[in-house]
Amino acid sequence: MTLPEQGPLQLLAQPSYEAGEPEYVYVGLANGEWHGNHLYPNTAEDSAHALAIVTDAAQDTVVELLWQAWPLCVEHNLGMHARDVEGLLSWWCAGRRSGGGPGHICAAVGALDTSRAP
Numbered sequence: 473m474t475l476p477e478q479g480p481l482q483l484l485a486q487p488s489y490e491a492g493e494p495e496y497v498y499v500g501l502a503n504g505e506w507h508g509n510h511l512y513p514n515t516a517e518d519s520a521h522a523l524a525i526v527t528d529a530a531q532d533t534v535v536e537l538l539w540q541a542w543p544l545c546v547e548h549n550l551g552m553h554a555r556d557v558e559g560l561l562s563w564w565c566a567g568r569r570s571g572g573g574p575g576h577i578c579a580a581v582g583a584l585d586t587s588r589a590p
């Protein structure tokens with residue numbers, strides 16, 4: 473996942489407090505700052521669930537540290553929310569398209585950069 477002017481987000485591993493426990497993993501900015509909860513190691517067993525959690529944590533970090541909505545819908549300039557759409561985690565925008573109902577799916581999570589290609 474990438475942010476304009478911020479560089480890529482990164483997963484940061486922090487040692488756990490107890491010996492023998494798995495390390496904590498956070499989603500951080502390129503400069504190493506992070507916010508929010510660490511990710512639970514057992515979520516890795518369910519990749520769709522893990523993606524949802526990483527996405528959530530990434531959004532948390534961006535919103536709290538940069539005070540900006542992210543990612544933005546290119547059509548409406550609105551912050552989008554991750555939503556499960558028929559089993560695929562997707563970015564959902566509340567903006568209304570002409571001729572359509574309120575809200576639309578912008579892209580699958582992880583596919584935003586490719587969706588901008590001409």
Ligand SMILES: [Zn+2]
Nearest residue numbers: 545548565567
């Ligand atoms: Zn939109």
